[in-house]
Amino acid sequence: MSAPLRVAIAGCGLIGGKRAEALAADDVVVGTYDVVREAAERLGPAVDSYEALLALEPDVVVIATSHDQLSALGVQALEAGAHVLVEKPAGVSVAQVEALAAAAERTGKLVKVGFNHRFHPGLARVAEEVHSGRWGEVLHVRGRYGHGGRVGYDREWRAEPARSGGGELIDQGMHLIDLTHWILGPLPLHSALLRTQFWDTSVDDNAALLLGEANSRTAPWATLHVSWTEWKNLFSLEVYCRTAKFHVEGLVRSYGPQKLRIFAMKPELGPPDVEEIDYSPEDPSWQAEWANFSAAIAAGDESLIIGGLADARYAWQTVEAAYAAGGYDDMRAEVGG
Numbered sequence: 001m002s003a004p005l006r007v008a009i010a011g012c013g014l015i016g017g018k019r020a021e022a023l024a025a026d027d028v029v030v031g032t033y034d035v036v037r038e039a040a041e042r043l044g045p046a047v048d049s050y051e052a053l054l055a056l057e058p059d060v061v062v063i064a065t066s067h068d069q070l071s072a073l074g075v076q077a078l079e080a081g082a083h084v085l086v087e088k089p090a091g092v093s094v095a096q097v098e099a100l101a102a103a104a105e106r107t108g109k110l111v112k113v114g115f116n117h118r119f120h121p122g123l124a125r126v127a128e129e130v131h132s133g134r135w136g137e138v139l140h141v142r143g144r145y146g147h148g149g150r151v152g153y154d155r156e157w158r159a160e161p162a163r164s165g166g167g168e169l170i171d172q173g174m175h176l177i178d179l180t181h182w183i184l185g186p187l188p189l190h191s192a193l194l195r196t197q198f199w200d201t202s203v204d205d206n207a208a209l210l211l212g213e214a215n216s217r218t219a220p221w222a223t224l225h226v227s228w229t230e231w232k233n234l235f236s237l238e239v240y241c242r243t244a245k246f247h248v249e250g251l252v253r254s255y256g257p258q259k260l261r262i263f264a265m266k267p268e269l270g271p272p273d274v275e276e277i278d279y280s281p282e283d284p285s286w287q288a289e290w291a292n293f294s295a296a297i298a299a300g301d302e303s304l305i306i307g308g309l310a311d312a313r314y315a316w317q318t319v320e321a322a323y324a325a326g327g328y329d330d331m332r333a334e335v336g337g
């Protein structure tokens with residue numbers, strides 16, 4: 001059992017709310033801060049400045065703001081002596097993730113990055129099966145993730161490069177990049193095709209990445225497609241090992257319930273054996289991720305963290321390379337350091 005934690009929340013929108021709900025029963029929200037005061041009041045005792053929030057001496061600061069604020073607020077919290085749960089993408093660049101890592105190193109505090117998708121049960125099961133080695137090596141991964149936005153999506157902060165760092169490649173792409181990295185390790189970017197087809201914005205609304213060594217005939221590879229023009233919300237991750245294929249569909253709610261199918265090849269090939277697992281329509285990922293971070297804090301052991309700054313750094317390297325390869329340098333020029 002982890003000891004109860006005193007938690008402060010900065011950025012009290014949709015995800016700040018989910019984080020507040022996912023705390024353990026005996027954790028306490030000691031303070032909340034949002035530039036929109038009413039948003040902070042919804043989640044707990046609101047204070048008027050970030051400095052006032054840190055002055056409460058929380059054990060952990062949860063940061064769930066727009067992307068441009070994540071890294072700087074995280075560094076400040078670490079320097080004030082708190083552990084930090086920072087939402088993905090943990091900044092707007094590799095450099096901002098590195099600033100967080102340097103502050104964590106300096107202060108000896110822990111940082112968890114909000115990669116909650118790793119805690120969806122079907123995805124966690126795939127990682128466990130693949131890492132067991134019983135199905136042979138991973139050959140390739142095919143990931144698809146998308147939503148249809150909402151009226152005015154192109155006027156929200158996510159469509160403003162200076163506040164978001166980029167578009168759908170960061171919004172949902174970061175999760176697919178992270179899951180692929182988790183399941184089969186780091187792959188170099190082979191190529192990227194980005195588009196801004198539907199929404200009135202300079203950021204990408206679709207991104208297709210090919211990952212893998214260009215000059216190999218046998219190394220693992222992945223194709224990832226993320227989309228803000230997915231008119232029926234979709235999540236699909238297929239992982240192909242030498243002797244089995246795993247297919248996860250759905251992420252609960254508008255993405256449909258999560259379902260895992262395991263197709264196990266027979267030695268004589270032919271139609272595979274199929275195991276189908278249907279998960280609960282509830283989303284357990286937020287609570288499971290919090291439990292993981294709480295356990296790492298209780299043990300004082302960074303290595304227990306599932307989804308941390310090294311993972312965010314890899315994801316950002318991939319995203320930066322994709323924007324450069326995809327011809328979005330002008331959009332990225334609008335992003336601050």
Ligand SMILES: NC(=O)c1ccc[n+]([C@@H]2O[C@H](COP(=O)([O-])OP(=O)(O)OC[C@H]3O[C@@H](n4cnc5c(N)ncnc54)[C@H](O)[C@@H]3O)[C@@H](O)[C@H]2O)c1
Pocket residue numbers: 010011012013014015016033034035036039064065066067069070087088089090114115116117171
């Ligand atoms: N893990 C996931 O599945 C997932 C899903 C959606 C969003 N996110 C991430 O969560 C973060 C927040 O996204 P959201 O959907 O909750 O956005 P949101 O717009 O609903 O909420 C962001 C909140 O931050 C506040 N804010 C902005 N600047 C601030 C500052 N300097 N100090 C304090 N508050 C500030 C805004 O007023 C707003 O209330 C982003 O990093 C996003 O990528 C993660």
